[in-house]
Every structure is written in structure tokens, then in C-alpha cells.
Amino acid sequence: MPYSEPGKTKFQTDLRRHLRAKNIEDNLVHLICEIAEASKYVINAVRTGDLGVAGTSNLYGEEQLALDVLSDRIMRKRLIHSGVVCKIASEEMDEIYEVTTDSDGMYSVAYDPLDGSSLVDVNLAVGTIVGIYAGCDLLQEGRKQVAAMYILYGPRVSMVYSVGDGVHEFTMNHLMEFTLTRENIRMQPEGNIYSPGGLRNKYSEGNEKFIRYLEAKGAKLRYSGGFVPDINQVLLKGKGIFMYPALNGSPNGKLRLLFELNPMAYLVENAGGAASDGKRAILDIKPESLDQRAPIYIGCSEDVSKAMEYANGN
Numbered sequence: 001m002p003y004s005e006p007g008k009t010k011f012q013t014d015l016r017r018h019l020r021a022k023n024i025e026d027n028l029v030h031l032i033c034e035i036a037e038a039s040k041y042v043i044n045a046v047r048t049g050d051l052g053v054a055g056t057s058n059l060y061g062e063e064q065l066a067l068d069v070l071s072d073r074i075m076r077k078r079l080i081h082s083g084v085v086c087k088i089a090s091e092e093m094d095e096i097y098e099v100t101t102d103s104d105g106m107y108s109v110a111y112d113p114l115d116g117s118s119l120v121d122v123n124l125a126v127g128t129i130v131g132i133y134a135g136c137d138l139l140q141e142g143r144k145q146v147a148a149m150y151i152l153y154g155p156r157v158s159m160v161y162s163v164g165d166g167v168h169e170f171t172m173n174h175l176m177e178f179t180l181t182r183e184n185i186r187m188q189p190e191g192n193i194y195s196p197g198g199l200r201n202k203y204s205e206g207n208e209k210f211i212r213y214l215e216a217k218g219a220k221l222r223y224s225g226g227f228v229p230d231i232n233q234v235l236l237k238g239k240g241i242f243m244y245p246a247l248n249g250s251p252n253g254k255l256r257l258l259f260e261l262n263p264m265a266y267l268v269e270n271a272g273g274a275a276s277d278g279k280r281a282i283l284d285i286k287p288e289s290l291d292q293r294a295p296i297y298i299g300c301s302e303d304v305s306k307a308m309e310y311a312n313g314n
């Protein structure tokens with residue numbers, strides 16, 4: 001048999017090897033691999049776990065499913081025992097969890113353990129979203145993230161990550177290992193897919209006009225109601241826009257800055273796309289609270305610029 005190096009065959013590059021080539025701290029390599037490991041238990045829970053409610057609610061007052069609670073516990077335990085995390089914030093926890101006060105070489109992690117969990121009862125794709133910061137401050141602008149990733153639990157399990165040096169997709173193989181499937185994903189300037197969240201009868205006139213503009217240029221509607229698969233489609237096809245705008249009665253839209261928007265904005269910007277709340281880049285918003293929400297337009301840069309023009313009534 002011809003010689004092949006560990007972690008790399010003619011067909012496969014594993015995640016750890018890919019990360020090691022990125023010239024980042026060993027602790028960060030370890031952390032990203034630990035999160036990828038945790039996702040194996042989350043997918044197992046999604047595939048075979050209890051689909052019922054947990055009987056509790058999260059800090060947004062939303063009813064938690066048993067799967068939300070279990071996925072959160074799986075992620076949290078893995079992060080606590082990773083030895084490289086000082087603070088953890090989760091969409092399903094009321095407060096920041098402090099693992100240690102020692103900040104030396106440590107990271108903080110904000111995550112949504114099971115995004116789109118209301119879709120599990122109809123067997124649609126869901127995901128886990130993660131943003132990583134160096135040190136122990138979680139209330140920083142998203143631009144300060146040193147890494148972001150999501151795991152998509154679809155017909156296949158895939159993982160997309162960036163440490164600021166390209167955006168890369170890995171897919172879980174039959175041994176539950178993540179192997180490289182697409183490297184240096186890039187978005188085109190303009191797209192032909194649109195994914196509009198929120199009740200249309202609560203859209204502003206500007207947002208309505210933007211939808212009409214997209215339809216007039218021949219863009220196709222593609223909205224599953226799961227942020228991870230919807231973003232994954234826009235990002236991997238490289239052409240499209242996802243939006244969850246301000247709505248009448250919900251000026252900050254629905255999606256959460258720390259747990260959902262910042263990691264996705266980091267990934268999309270690193271792939272050459274853009275993400276805005278209608279006025280400024282998502283990654284430039286300084287969060288004031290854990291549960292902060294923001295409107296979002298995210299995807300191809302020219303489509304996002306156009307959305308901002310319409311949102312601001314130009």
C-alpha cells in the first residue's frame with residue numbers, strides 16, 4: 001500500500017489536521033475539535049431522542065424542548081471539561097457560566113445548541129451555532145470572534161468553520177469523523193435565492209419593496225425556517241440573501257446577536273459576503289446584554305447593500 005500521512009489520504013483531510021495547518025493556538029484547535037466531538041452526541045439525540053417538551057422555558061420565555069435542554073447539556077459539559085474555556089453563554093441558559101477565572105490561554109464560547117428545534121417534530125434540518133472569543137469577555141463585538149462554526153444536522157451532518165483564514169466545510173463520514181469537503185468557500189457579489197423570515201404583513205414598506213425587487217430580478221424563494229440550513233444554502237451556493245428584518249411590533253427582529261447572528265456574520269464575511277442590521281455591520285454591534293436581538297440581512301454583498309438602501313427608504 002502506498003505511504004500516506006496520518007489524517008490525510010488521497011480522499012480525506014480530517015478536521016484536526018486542517019486546523020493544525022492554520023497557525024492558530026493549540027488550545028483553539030483543541031476547542032474546535034471538542035465542539036465537533038460534542039456534535040456527535042447532539043445528532044444522536046436529534047435522531048433518536050425524546051421529541052417532547054421539557055416543561056421549562058429559556059431566557060426569552062420560549063418553551064424548551066427536551067432536545068434543547070439535552071443538547072445544551074451535551075455542549076456545556078464538553079466545554080467545561082475541555083480545559084481551555086473560561087466562560088460559556090448559551091441560548092438556553094439564563095446567565096453566563098464561569099468555568100474558571102483563569103484567563104491565560106483561555107477562550108469564551110457563545111452557542112445555540114439546537115437552532116430550529118421547533119422543526120424536529122417535522123423532521124427538517126436543524127443545527128448548532130458557535131462563536132468563539134479569546135479571553136473571558138463574551139459581550140464583545142462579533143468582529144472580535146477568533147473563530148465561528150456551525151454544525152448542520154441534515155440528511156448528512158456537515159460542519160462549516162472559519163478561524164479568519166477562509167471558510168471550510170467538513171462532512172461527517174460513516175465513522176463519524178469530519179472530513180474536508182469544500183475549502184475556501186466564496187460568495188458571489190449578487191445572488192438569485194432569497195430567504196425571508198418573519199410575517200410579511202409585519203414588514204415595513206421598505207422591506208416589502210426589497211422583496212419585490214428580488215422577485216423582479218428572478219430570485220427564488222428558499223426558506224426552511226431553520227437558520228442553519230437557510231444560511232448554509234446561501235453560503236455554499238454562494239448566491240443569495242437571508243433576512244429576518246425588524247417587524248411591526250418587533251423592532252429588533254427575532255434572531256439573537258450573540259448566539260445566532262455573530263457566528264453566521266463572521267462566516268459569511270469571511271467568505272466575501274456581508275451581514276447588516278440595516279444600518280451597520282452585524283459584527284460592529286457592541287452587545288449590551290446576552291439576550292440582545294437584531295434585524296439581519298446576510299448574504300451576497302451587493303444584495304445586502306441593496307437591502308440597506310430599501311430598509312432606509314432610499
Ligand SMILES: O=P(O)(O)OC[C@H]1O[C@](O)(COP(=O)(O)O)[C@@H](O)[C@@H]1O
Pocket residue numbers: 091112114115116117118197198199225226227228254
Ligand atoms: O418561525 P420563523 O419566524 O420563520 O423563525 C425562524 C427562525 O427562528 C429560529 O428557529 C430560531 O431559533 P431557535 O430554534 O434556536 O429558537 C431560526 O432557526 C429561524 O431562522
Ligand SMILES: [Mg+2]
Pocket residue numbers: 091112114115116260
Ligand atoms: Mg436559535
Ligand SMILES: [Mg+2]
Pocket residue numbers: 068091112113114115116117
Ligand atoms: Mg436554539
